[in-house]
Amino acid sequence: MIEHIAGRPEGTLEFRITGKLTAQDYETILTPVIERALQENDRLKLLMIVDDAYDGFDLGAAWEDARLGLKHWSGFSRMALVSDKDWLKTATKALAFMMPCPVKAFDLDELEEARRWLSTSLGAIHMKELGGKALHVELLGKLAPAAYAQADGDLDAFINRAGGLRLLLDLREFDGWQSLSGLREHFSLVRDHHQIPDRVAVVMDDDWVKVAKNVLSRFMQAEVKVFAEEDFEDAKAWLSAPA
Numbered sequence: 001m002i003e004h005i006a007g008r009p010e011g012t013l014e015f016r017i018t019g020k021l022t023a024q025d026y027e028t029i030l031t032p033v034i035e036r037a038l039q040e041n042d043r044l045k046l047l048m049i050v051d052d053a054y055d056g057f058d059l060g061a062a063w064e065d066a067r068l069g070l071k072h073w074s075g076f077s078r079m080a081l082v083s084d085k086d087w088l089k090t091a092t093k094a095l096a097f098m099m100p101c102p103v104k105a106f107d108l109d110e111l112e113e114a115r116r117w118l119s120t121s122l123g124a125i126h127m128k129e130l131g132g133k134a135l136h137v138e139l140l141g142k143l144a145p146a147a148y149a150q151a152d153g154d155l156d157a158f159i160n161r162a163g164g165l166r167l168l169l170d171l172r173e174f175d176g177w178q179s180l181s182g183l184r185e186h187f188s189l190v191r192d193h194h195q196i197p198d199r200v201a202v203v204m205d206d207d208w209v210k211v212a213k214n215v216l217s218r219f220m221q222a223e224v225k226v227f228a229e230e231d232f233e234d235a236k237a238w239l240s241a242p243a
Contacts, residue, residue, distance in 0.1 A: 102175035
């Protein structure tokens, strides 16, 4: 069955799934709620909580799921799955690149984190000084070129004050770029500063760690180490450790 959880922020839909899904769940709850919300909002944020009692779906539900997806996928700006079922989270991560919007999976005890991720403004770059030459740079959401213009100036100002740079690059909530020009600005920023850091710690989704280890070392002259999401504190400690 599907339960619509009311009281979420404007433009955000939240559902809890338990037991076995049927076509009737789609016809009487999920589809009507989504279609009403799309009449009032150009784009929606969707959070699906799949609890431990989830028991799959019947063929009718599978058909309704496909129809709903084909009709409304473009109406979503961000989606979050909250579940402790490993196969669901693995499938979500594997298919995320095919989706028309950012998609992220969370454990059941990370429900509030999932809600925060949905509500985070798109296109933000946050910087926090960690002491000495260490700087925490957090990329949030889907970045536009304008976000890099401010970041470039802030980064130069920090380097001038600190006399160097040790960079903690936090990609845990990074969703990519809003356009190709955003991607171009990103590589322009990397190109202009790639020789300055003497140490770079990168924190990112576990699935990309092995790939990043090979790619980043080719683009950065600094000592680079990549950490999984759960090792964030280890990344901070390594960044500040003596050379």
